[in-house]
Amino acid sequence: MTTQITIRVDQDKCQGHARCHALAPELFQLDEFGNAREKLSTCSDPDLIEKAHIARANCPEEAITISEL
Numbered sequence: 001m002t003t004q005i006t007i008r009v010d011q012d013k014c015q016g017h018a019r020c021h022a023l024a025p026e027l028f029q030l031d032e033f034g035n036a037r038e039k040l041s042t043c044s045d046p047d048l049i050e051k052a053h054i055a056r057a058n059c060p061e062e063a064i065t066i067s068e069l
């Protein structure tokens, strides 16, 4: 069974630490203020899913939410 996730960055919580982008540039991009935006809102690639979880765990503001579909 393929797992699919959705990724969301809470713009109110994100403080621009950029760890998400450093760890998973395929999934997160930084805007002009240095805050993260999702590059992909959904993803099913196992390697990217693992990276998404690592990025979430490394965000000091707990701004990243991952939901399984």
Ligand code: F3S
Binding pocket: 009, 013, 014, 015, 016, 017, 018, 019, 020, 021, 034, 035, 036, 058, 059, 060, 061, 062, 063, 064
């Ligand atoms: Fe923002 Fe957290 Fe990334 S604060 S830039 S979502 S590491």
